[in-house]
Amino acid sequence: MTVTIEARDVTFSFGETQALRGASLAVEAGEIVAVMGPSGSGKSTLLHCLAGILVPDSGEVRFGDVRLDTLGEAERSALRRDRFGFVFQFGQLVPELTAAENVALPLLLGGVRRGPALRSARAWFERLGLGGLEHRRSGELSGGQAQRVALARGLVARPQVLFADEPTGALDSLTGEEVMDLLVDTAREQGTTVVLVTHEPRVAAYADREVVVRDGRVNAPAGVGS
Amino acid sequence: MTVPLTLLGLLEREPSHGYDLKRDYDTFFGRGKPLPYGQVYSTLSRLARDGKVVVSDVEPGAGPDRKRYVITDRGATEVEHWLTEPVEPEPHLQTVLFAKVVLALMLGRPAEEYLDTQRAAHLRRMRELTEVKRAGGLVDVMLADHGLYHLEADLRWIEMAGARLDALRKAVRR
Ligand SMILES: Nc1ncnc2c1ncn2[C@@H]1O[C@H](COP(=O)(O)OP(=O)(O)OP(=O)(O)O)[C@@H](O)[C@H]1O
Numbered sequence: 327m328t329v330t331i332e333a334r335d336v337t338f339s340f341g342e343t344q345a346l347r348g349a350s351l352a353v354e355a356g357e358i359v360a361v362m363g364p365s366g367s368g369k370s371t372l373l374h375c376l377a378g379i380l381v382p383d384s385g386e387v388r389f390g391d392v393r394l395d396t397l398g399e400a401e402r403s404a405l406r407r408d409r410f411g412f413v414f415q416f417g418q419l420v421p422e423l424t425a426a427e428n429v430a431l432p433l434l435l436g437g438v439r440r441g442p443a444l445r446s447a448r449a450w451f452e453r454l455g456l457g458g459l460e461h462r463r464s465g466e467l468s469g470g471q472a473q474r475v476a477l478a479r480g481l482v483a484r485p486q487v488l489f490a491d492e493p494t495g496a497l498d499s500l501t502g503e504e505v506m507d508l509l510v511d512t513a514r515e516q517g518t519t520v521v522l523v524t525h526e527p528r529v530a531a532y533a534d535r536e537v538v539v540r541d542g543r544v545n546a547p548a549g550v551g552s
Numbered sequence: 553m554t555v556p557l558t559l560l561g562l563l564e565r566e567p568s569h570g571y572d573l574k575r576d577y578d579t580f581f582g583r584g585k586p587l588p589y590g591q592v593y594s595t596l597s598r599l600a601r602d603g604k605v606v607v608s609d610v611e612p613g614a615g616p617d618r619k620r621y622v623i624t625d626r627g628a629t630e631v632e633h634w635l636t637e638p639v640e641p642e643p644h645l646q647t648v649l650f651a652k653v654v655l656a657l658m659l660g661r662p663a664e665e666y667l668d669t670q671r672a673a674h675l676r677r678m679r680e681l682t683e684v685k686r687a688g689g690l691v692d693v694m695l696a697d698h699g700l701y702h703l704e705a706d707l708r709w710i711e712m713a714g715a716r717l718d719a720l721r722k723a724v725r726r
Pocket residue numbers: 340343344345363364365366367368369370371372525
């Protein structure tokens with residue numbers, strides 16, 4: 327198996343606060359890894375470093391053969407747009423756009439023309455159980471519907487890696503499971519690697535394995551090679 | 553404990569042969585742990601001895617598999633009672649976890665490592681149950697969920713124990 331995304335001995339501070347203190351994590355192609363750990367332990371910071379949103383103070387971040395930590399902002403931003411997908415806790419849809427336009431956004435930003443982009447986007451709605459809601463704006467969707475739209479937006483461009491930070495955090499158990507079923511099914515089908523931050527064990531149980539972040543470091547579970 | 557009452561409950565739907573009871577038990581309740589025929593028939597004969605079922609329609613010279621069992625009033629009363637009685641809340645596993653953590657701390661052994669190992673074991677089981685859910689029908693989903701919620705409760709306790717280990721160490725060491 328080839329390693330898709332990897333952090334080696336990464337440190338990162340917000341001013342005085344040391345959020346990461348030598349965090350290492352290697353995720354293989356097609357793997358779904360849950361990142362668990364207490365609040366404030368550095369999970370989101372690690373995800374942002376892996377995704378090239380934050381640049382570590384020291385250590386390395388690799389995406390395949392590419393060193394993300396030494397790339398400039400423009401190159402990282404292009405990489406995020408072309409290779410990565412994102413889903414966050416509160417969907418973060420663009421309120422001015424319709425649900426279908428929100429899903430199409432990564433394609434539009436990637437240079438796909440409006441017609442084909444919207445056609446690809448609309449194809450997601452039936453499968454998400456959201457048929458008929460294509461023209462709603464995000465304010466007119468329930469939390470669970472908005473989160474499914476956000477998931478479709480994260481996956482529509484067939485990213486190599488999906489970064490998900492508490493994607494079910496704002497949902498009830500049943501809706502959360504629907505979102506996770508969809509996430510796992512689609513990731514498997516597309517061969518997408520997933521880094522899934524969650525503090526919920528039932529969500530982590532959808533992953534192939536889990537790691538625990540504590541005090542800015544990553545612990546692989548005992549008895550399992552990391 | 554629950555096998556006799558579950559078989560009685562199944563008999564309350566309609567009089568049945570032993571093999572029908574076994575099939576339904578395995579489908580709904582056995583889940584990976586089928587009931588041996590021997591246990592089905594020994595349970596039924598004990599229920600008959602205690603007057604909770606009676607045998608009807610014995611075909612001449614027939615073996616145990618040709619008997620049809622019918623629930624009695626006494627059996628039905630017992631089922632009704634059992635179904636309305638709450639189960640004694642018994643968090644066994646938690647007690648074992650608790651004993652291990654406290655003893656490890658008393659003996660100066662690495663309780664953190666034990667908790668990490670236990671968390672990994674729990675999550676492994678939760679992954680298996682999640683697979684069962686994703687592959688199965690609604691009955692599997694509900695059964696697996698019961699296990700998942702219990703394991704999750706243990707995990708929450710494991711996180712709390714991990715966060716309070718230093719304080720607990722002080723509290724239990726002489
Ligand atoms: N923008 C920021 N400015 C200053 N400090 C920050 C910022 N973001 C995070 N931190 C600090 O960095 C540490 C790690 O935060 P991080 O968000 O990575 O934790 P987390 O594990 O994702 O927690 P949670 O489960 O609560 O989301 C914390 O101490 C947090 O207070």
